[in-house]
Amino acid sequence: xxxxxxxxxxxxxxGRLAFSLVASLFFLWGISNNLTDILVQQFRKSFxxxxxxxxxxxxxxxxxxxxMAIPAALLARRLGYKAGIxxxxxxxxxxxxxxxPAAHLGRYAPMLLALFLIGCGSATLETTxxxxxxxxxxxxxxxxRLNFAxxxxxxxxIAGVLLGTYFIFSGIExxxxxxxxxxxNGAYADYLHRELLxxxxxxxxxxxxxxxxxxxxxxxxxxxxxxRSPASxxxxxxxxxxxxLLRRSQLLIAMIAQFCCIGAQVSTxxxxxxxxxxxxxxxxxxxxxxxxxxxxxFACGRFVSTLLMRWFRPLALLTLYSGINLCLLAAAIMRPGxxxxxxxIASSFCMSVxxxxxxxxxxxxxxxxxxxxxxxxxxxxIGGATVPPLLGLVAKHTASYSLGYLCVEVCYxxxxxxxxxxxxxxxxxxxxxxPV
Numbered sequence: 001x002x003x004x005x006x007x008x009x010x011x012x013x014x015g016r017l018a019f020s021l022v023a024s025l026f027f028l029w030g031i032s033n034n035l036t037d038i039l040v041q042q043f044r045k046s047f048x049x050x051x052x053x054x055x056x057x058x059x060x061x062x063x064x065x066x067x068m069a070i071p072a073a074l075l076a077r078r079l080g081y082k083a084g085i086x087x088x089x090x091x092x093x094x095x096x097x098x099x100x101p102a103a104h105l106g107r108y109a110p111m112l113l114a115l116f117l118i119g120c121g122s123a124t125l126e127t128t129x130x131x132x133x134x135x136x137x138x139x140x141x142x143x144x145r146l147n148f149a150x151x152x153x154x155x156x157x158i159a160g161v162l163l164g165t166y167f168i169f170s171g172i173e174x175x176x177x178x179x180x181x182x183x184x185n186g187a188y189a190d191y192l193h194r195e196l197l198x199x200x201x202x203x204x205x206x207x208x209x210x211x212x213x214x215x216x217x218x219x220x221x222x223x224x225x226x227x228r229s230p231a232s233x234x235x236x237x238x239x240x241x242x243x244x245l246l247r248r249s250q251l252l253i254a255m256i257a258q259f260c261c262i263g264a265q266v267s268t269x270x271x272x273x274x275x276x277x278x279x280x281x282x283x284x285x286x287x288x289x290x291x292x293x294x295x296x297x298f299a300c301g302r303f304v305s306t307l308l309m310r311w312f313r314p315l316a317l318l319t320l321y322s323g324i325n326l327c328l329l330a331a332a333i334m335r336p337g338x339x340x341x342x343x344x345i346a347s348s349f350c351m352s353v354x355x356x357x358x359x360x361x362x363x364x365x366x367x368x369x370x371x372x373x374x375x376x377x378x379x380x381x382i383g384g385a386t387v388p389p390l391l392g393l394v395a396k397h398t399a400s401y402s403l404g405y406l407c408v409e410v411c412y413x414x415x416x417x418x419x420x421x422x423x424x425x426x427x428x429x430x431x432x433x434x435p436v
Contacts, residue, residue, distance in 0.1 A: 004302045007278070007409060009025075010426070011125060015335065015380070016218055016357050017220055018082075018221070018222045019133070020134055021213075021216065021217050021220060022085065022129050022132055022227060023116075023148075023149045023152050024141055024213070025085070025089075025125055025129050025154065025213075026129070026150055026151075026152040026153040026156065027153065027155060027156035028092075028120050028148055028156060028206075028209070028210060029092070029125055029126070029153070029361075030094070030152070030153040030154065030156025030159075030160060031060070031156040031157070031159050031160035031163070031206060032092070032118060032122065032155040032206065033122070033156075033157060033158075033160065033337070034157035034160040034161050034164075034269065034291075034295060035160040035161070035163065035164050035168075035202070035203075035206075036057050036058060036115065036158075036270070037164075037269045037270050037272070037273070037291060037386070038058050038160075038161065038164030038165065038168050038169065038273075038288060039115075039164075039285060040054045040055065040169075040271075040273070040274075040289075041054070041169075041273045041274065042164075042168055042169065042195065042196075042199065043057060043108065043111065044107050044190070044196070044274075045194075045195060046192050046193075046195045046196040047108045047192075047196075048192070049435040050392075050396055050402075051392040051393075051395045051396045052392040052396050053108075053391050053392075054110060054390065054392065055270060055271075055388040055389045056120060056389065057112070057115060057270070057284040058134050058266050058270050058384055058385060058388040058389075059117060059385040059386075059389055060113075060115040060116045060119065060121035060385075061122070061384070062116050062119060062262075062266070062381055062382050062383075062384035062385030062386075063116060063119060063121040063315065063382065063383075063385050063387070064116045064117065064118065064119020064121075064122070064123055065119050065120075065122065065126075065378055065379065065381050065382060065384070066123075066379050066381075066385065067120065067123075068091075068119070068120040068121075068124055068127075069123050069127050069347065069378040069379040070121040070372070070375045070376075070379070071124075072084055072123055072124040072127040072128060072227070072373075072375060073127050073291055073371040073372050073374060073375030073392070075087060075124070076127065076128045076131075076371045077259075077371045077372070079187070080222070080224065081128045081129075081131070081155065081222065082217070082222040083134040084124055084125075084127065084128030085128050085129060085132075086126075086127060086214055086217060086218060087124055087216035088121050088122070088124030088125035088127075088128060088129075089125065089210055089213060089217070089320050090121070090135055090211070090214060091117060091118075091120050091121030091124060091212065092118060092124075092125065092131075092210050093115050093121070093207045093208075093209075093210035093211040093214065094117060094119025094121070095115070095116070095117030095118035095119075095120070095121055095250055096114075096203045096204065096206050096207030096210060097203075097320070098110075098113070098114035098201075099111070099114050099199055099203035099204065099205050099207075100200050100201055101116045102396060103196055103197050103199055103200045105214075106193050106196060109196075110229060111293055114203075114373050116380040122430070123378050124317065126378050127371070127374050127375050127378045128193065128195040129149075130146060130151065130359055130374060130378075131274035131363060131370050131371060131374040133145055133146050133149040134146050134359075134360050134363065135370065136223075144309045144310075146356040146357075146359065146360045147306045147309060147314065147353065147356045147357065147360075148306050148355040149356075150302060151182070151299070151303050151306055152300035153302070154295055154296075154298045154299030154300075154301075154302050154352070155299055157235040157295040157299075158295040158296055158299060159308045161288060161291050161292040161295055162288075163291055164202065165284075165285055165287065165288030165289060165291075165292070166285075167201065167202050167355070168198050168199055168202060168275050168289055169197070169198075169284045169285050169358055170195060170198060171283070171284070172195075174191075174281055175193070179203050185254065186363075188284060190277060192331040197404040198354060203239065204309070211412070215338075225389075230391075234393070235281075239255065241369065241372060242376075244370065245369060245372060245373055245376065246247060247424075248360070248374070250364070250365075250425075251362050251363075251364065251376065251377075253356050253364075253418055253421065253422070254361060254362030254377060254380075254418075255362070255376055255377060255379075255380040256360050256380075256414065256418070257360070257380060257414060257418035258355070258358050258359065258377050258380035258383070259380045259381070259382065259383035259384055259386075259416050260411035260412075260414040260415050261351070261354045261355055261358060261383070261385060261411070261415050262353065262355065262380070262383045262384045262411075263383030263384060263387030263408075263411050264383075264387065264408045264411035264412055264415070265351050265354075265355070266347065266383075266384035266387065266388055267349075267387045267388045267391045267404075267405075267407060267408050267409055267411075268293065268294070268344055268347060268351070268405075269294055269295075269329075269393070270343070270388050270394070271286065271391050271401055271404060272287070272290070272291050272294060273287040273291055274401050275332075275336070275340070275341065275344070275401040275402065275405075276290060276341055278336075278400075278401050279336040279338075279340065279341075279397065279401075279402065280338050280341065287402070288346070290341060293345050294344065294345050294348040295348065297346065297348040297349040297352075298348040298349065298352045300349060300352075301348065301349035301350060301351075301352030301353065302352045302353070302383065304318055304349075305306045305352060313356060314356075314357040314360070315361065315395070315419060315426070316362075316423070317357070317420055318354055318357045318358070318390065318415070318419045319416065319419030319420060319423060321351070321353055321354070321417035322412050322415045322419055323348045323350075323356070323416055324347075324350050324352070325350045325351065325412045326409065326412050326413065326416065327351070328343040328344070328346050328347040329341075329344075329347060329405055329408055329409045329412060330344070330409065331343040332344050332347075332402065332405055333402050333403065333405050333406060333409065334402075336400075336401075336402035340402065344405075351355060354415060358377075358418070359374075359377050362377050363377065383411070387407050387408070387411060391403065391404040391405065391408070392427045394406065394407060409436040410436070
């Protein structure tokens with residue numbers, strides 16, 4: 001069983017400007033993805049939602065991932081990764097700008113629609129950017145290269161949470177007595193609407209940056225690192241291509257692991273602020289700052305783990321980290337409070353290596369099927385749409401966010417099982433190229 005990493009070159013020898021611009025995308029969608037953790041709490045206040053209803057924020061985003069992944073793969077296959085990236089940026093930026101009219105309407109459904117479009121854009125970007133990075137250099141360093149690019153994501157997530165904490169959270173938290181007075185005076189609805197409008201400047205500003213980056217990327221030449229289909233190639237054979245891919249155990253178990261990995265990650269962060277407010281009497285802003293500590297731990301995990309991969313296999317690290325997270329989640333569930341919050345923060349360090357490692361292993365050796373395999377792995381992040389509402393449902397019926405984290409514990413059991421199974425498979429059957 002090989003536990004040690006490769007010493008081959010990490011970065012591509014040509015097209016380094018294009019590679020750098022694609023890596024910057026990981027920073028941008030990191031900002032957006034973790035602003036949604038702020039929105040869960042802000043919408044819960046502004047629309048007076050239950051824990052389950054508030055988690056529909058995550059469902060809207062990750063449903064976009066599920067719906068757009070295969071169309072994005074077909075686009076990338078037909079027109080190339082650059083076209084897919086530009087399409088993703090336009091969808092992403094358009095969804096961000098839609099927050100302006102949606103907030104002024106003052107209804108939850110248009111907000112969820114805007115988030116769905118953001119999810120569609122993010123899915124298109126991930127379906128194209130991840131395989132581009134993985135294939136932009138030697139195949140032996142694909143996991144390390146993808147972990148390096150994904151390391152640009154955590155600084156974005158930290159920036160997103162800080163932006164939300166200081167520009168979306170107002171810092172005003174009314175006592176029940178004050179709420180009763182405002183209701184009696186007919187002023188409470190106006191207060192909630194003002195709180196909702198605080199999301200507009202941040203999202204519109206980010207949307208302008210995203211569309212500006214699309215203009216820059218449109219002017220840069222991308223080296224061709226993929227096998228594209230001819231313009232006349234039919235798409236009717238999509239199902240006949242999908243079914244054999246889904247029968248490949250390498251991809252299928254990676255999809256299951258990715259579902260649980262993203263479900264665990266999104267649930268951990270989206271329920272973190274309510275967890276602190278329930279067990280540590282934290283304010284929105286203080287809880288938001290502690291949420292950024294999760295993301296700082298996640299960023300450190302990405303950079304430290306990428307360095308460790310010079311000597312240790314990514315899969316070995318993933319398996320070890322999954323086992324550690326099982327213990328940390330158990331502590332957060334059994335000892336809720338600041339100590340439990342620290343355990344959740346530590347778990348963010350360990351989850352850092354999971355998504356890119358599973359993704360790179362899932363598409364390894366897929367050849368001309370890489371774009372489609374990538375889309376299936378991106379679709380698997382619908383775990384981020386499924387597990388958070390389950391956590392919210394458990395929290396609603398038990399009145400305990402700590403018990404809600406049992407859903408996350410189950411996810412890490414699956415990821416650990418994936419790591420152990422994959423190590424066993426690779427020890428007896430080295431990865432082979434997908435037959436053409």
